[in-house]
Amino acid sequence: MAKSDFDIGDFLPYALNRAAEASSRGFQRYYKAKYGMTRTEWRVLFHLGRHGAMTASAICRKSDIHKTKVSRAVAALDKRRLLVRRPVEADRRHETLTLTNAGQTVYRDLAQAAQRFDADLADLFAPEEQAVLRRCLARIAAQGDGASG
Amino acid sequence: MAKSDFDIGDFLPYALNRAAEASSRGFQRYYKAKYGMTRTEWRVLFHLGRHGAMTASAICRKSDIHKTKVSRAVAALDKRRLLVRRPVEADRRHETLTLTNAGQTVYRDLAQAAQRFDADLADLFAPEEQAVLRRCLARIAAQGDGASG
DNA sequence: TGTTGTTAGTTACATTCTCAACTATTATCT
DNA sequence: AGATAATAGTTGAGAATGTAACTAACAACA
Numbered sequence: 183m184a185k186s187d188f189d190i191g192d193f194l195p196y197a198l199n200r201a202a203e204a205s206s207r208g209f210q211r212y213y214k215a216k217y218g219m220t221r222t223e224w225r226v227l228f229h230l231g232r233h234g235a236m237t238a239s240a241i242c243r244k245s246d247i248h249k250t251k252v253s254r255a256v257a258a259l260d261k262r263r264l265l266v267r268r269p270v271e272a273d274r275r276h277e278t279l280t281l282t283n284a285g286q287t288v289y290r291d292l293a294q295a296a297q298r299f300d301a302d303l304a305d306l307f308a309p310e311e312q313a314v315l316r317r318c319l320a321r322i323a324a325q326g327d328g329a330s331g
Numbered sequence: 332m333a334k335s336d337f338d339i340g341d342f343l344p345y346a347l348n349r350a351a352e353a354s355s356r357g358f359q360r361y362y363k364a365k366y367g368m369t370r371t372e373w374r375v376l377f378h379l380g381r382h383g384a385m386t387a388s389a390i391c392r393k394s395d396i397h398k399t400k401v402s403r404a405v406a407a408l409d410k411r412r413l414l415v416r417r418p419v420e421a422d423r424r425h426e427t428l429t430l431t432n433a434g435q436t437v438y439r440d441l442a443q444a445a446q447r448f449d450a451d452l453a454d455l456f457a458p459e460e461q462a463v464l465r466r467c468l469a470r471i472a473a474q475g476d477g478a479s480g
Numbered sequence: 481t482g483t484t485g486t487t488a489g490t491t492a493c494a495t496t497c498t499c500a501a502c503t504a505t506t507a508t509c510t
Numbered sequence: 511a512g513a514t515a516a517t518a519g520t521t522g523a524g525a526a527t528g529t530a531a532c533t534a535a536c537a538a539c540a
Contacts, residue, residue, distance in 0.1 A: 190377050190394075193445050194452045194465075195354040200395070201471040202347035209344060220496075228339050239518060245339075246349070251497075253519060275505045275518040296342050303343045306470050314463040316343075321455050322350040369526070388488060400527075402489060424488040424535045 198322070209299045213292055222247060222255040224292060227281070230265060231289030235280040237270070264288060347471070358448045362441055371396060371404040373441060376430070379414060380438030384429040386419070413437060 190196050206221075213219045219227075229241050238256055242249050256279060259265045264285035270276040281289060304312055339345050355370075362368045368376075378390050387405055391398050405428060408414045413434035419425040430438060453461055 188446050194449055197468045198351035201468040202351040204472045205344040297337050300342050315467045318464045319346045319350040323353045
């Protein structure tokens, strides 16, 4: 059964990882150099900028980021005054997170930069290829844990 | 220019990351639970198992893993007696790394497991889709740093 | 031979991640 | 009401990573 010539380059998770790292590098350098931001911080900022005020746990659900990472990212963004936390009256375990004006400015800048990087990447492919690629990626992500053993 | 409805899900590096993480999870759990291994350790082991004895710097070149990570992974594998280091007579800066019998056993087990996981993933796609996917991933990885601004 | 530069690999430090334990608040069930 | 469980979010310890500085061995050239 096991082909002895199975190479690590054939291993899909490996190929995905390398592509993910390569494609992230440029944008990562951008927000790191310009705002000293972490990937998690950027993602949290993005969710708030794109979808409006929400609680930390809502971000967790939407993004699949672990709550400790979100918690720390929120603390960092709060410290830099890019967002404010407001306790929810009805349930004081929750805090509503809202971007400040400064936070929205950063969000807009990063969102635009992200679009530029994305467009550059998209140039590598024909439209049909890109469609297939995105479809495949979505399917892999959706399949979640799956994969027997 | 900037479409305001640009969503994080549309951002290719993000989609790649999620797919990479989702696809890695199962296998990662496997080698972590069974051998207490790190991803870097597995990769180093794999290179040695697949391509035979080589030096640490050769592994760095082939795998694009940073030398400090390789160094630590080699130390860990050495400690568990999965490989042996043999200084190269002609140039004593080098060490030849060779898997022990125990190391080869682990390699074979992990290589087979990797193939199983890979096959399960491949089942998500039609053959043409899979071809396109792999081609796209290779192109992204190859493009390396690229991406202008 | 001695100086300078390069390469292989390790070590140190600061940051980030993971995982488990913890506090505070609300929900449930009797 | 009172005990128990669940949820939101934080904190702390240990592992993993990234970056830079370091040691040791070789190369090249005066």
